[in-house]
Amino acid sequence: MNKTAALILIGLATLSGPAWSQANIRPDPDPRVPPQQGQSLPREDALFLKEAALASQGQAELGRLAAEKAPDDQLRSLAGRITETHVRLAGDLKRLADARDLPPAEQLQPERTDALGAAGAVSNPENAREGMAQEAVRSLSGVGGDAFGKAYVEAQLRLHDRLVDLYQTQASHTPDRELATFAITSLVGIQKDRDALRQAAGRFGIETSPGGQAIQYGDPTRAR
Numbered sequence: 001m002n003k004t005a006a007l008i009l010i011g012l013a014t015l016s017g018p019a020w021s022q023a024n025i026r027p028d029p030d031p032r033v034p035p036q037q038g039q040s041l042p043r044e045d046a047l048f049l050k051e052a053a054l055a056s057q058g059q060a061e062l063g064r065l066a067a068e069k070a071p072d073d074q075l076r077s078l079a080g081r082i083t084e085t086h087v088r089l090a091g092d093l094k095r096l097a098d099a100r101d102l103p104p105a106e107q108l109q110p111e112r113t114d115a116l117g118a119a120g121a122v123s124n125p126e127n128a129r130e131g132m133a134q135e136a137v138r139s140l141s142g143v144g145g146d147a148f149g150k151a152y153v154e155a156q157l158r159l160h161d162r163l164v165d166l167y168q169t170q171a172s173h174t175p176d177r178e179l180a181t182f183a184i185t186s187l188v189g190i191q192k193d194r195d196a197l198r199q200a201a202g203r204f205g206i207e208t209s210p211g212g213q214a215i216q217y218g219d220p221t222r223a224r
Contacts, residue, residue: 040100040101040103048174048183049097053094053097060090062133062136063080071144078197078200088189136159150205160194167187
């Protein structure tokens with residue numbers, strides 16, 4: 001384990017035990033090292049920035065669709081909140097990417113996503129596909145009313161499981177302190193949105209895990 005990752009884990013250990021114990025993180029089979037002078041960002045970190053930006057872009061599109069098609073104000077408000085989360089994330093991701101020397105684009109093409117560290121260490125391999133949010137936009141464009149509401153919540157639950165795994169893995173494995181901090185703090189908002197989606201699921205007859213899942217790293221606004 002590199003020094004930065006060890007420091008992150010020491011800090012996380014001070015948070016609530018139950019929250020940390022539910023973390024779902026796979027060991028990194030090829031630990032990343034900080035880039036040396038003249039080297040670009042590790043490919044896994046660059047892939048995280050790319051996939052997270054694509055996800056936030058897709059969430060903005062889903063938000064616009066929900067504003068038109070949501071069956072009630074309650075779901076429309078939830079969709080708006082999720083959109084706001086990802087507008088903020090998109091701005092932060094662009095700033096982080098612009099400040100770093102990224103590998104050439106041809107090195108960031110999707111391959112076996114389950115073998116690409118932060119780009120694919122997910123609990124459900126079916127969620128490790130680039131462009132999932134864009135796929136959801138296409139599938140939801142042809143439905144409306146309650147059918148849209150149910151399909152929207154189902155799609156968002158799948159997307160948020162993917163997002164949690166993506167950000168959680170990045171927070172655990174990156175040697176870049178700023179990227180690690182960004183991933184940890186962003187994960188709090190993403191999981192709060194997922195909790196709200198799980199609460200909304202019952203309205204549309206969608207089953208979810210009882211009680212949801214605690215925020216993995218705790219709420220930094222309450223940490224002591």
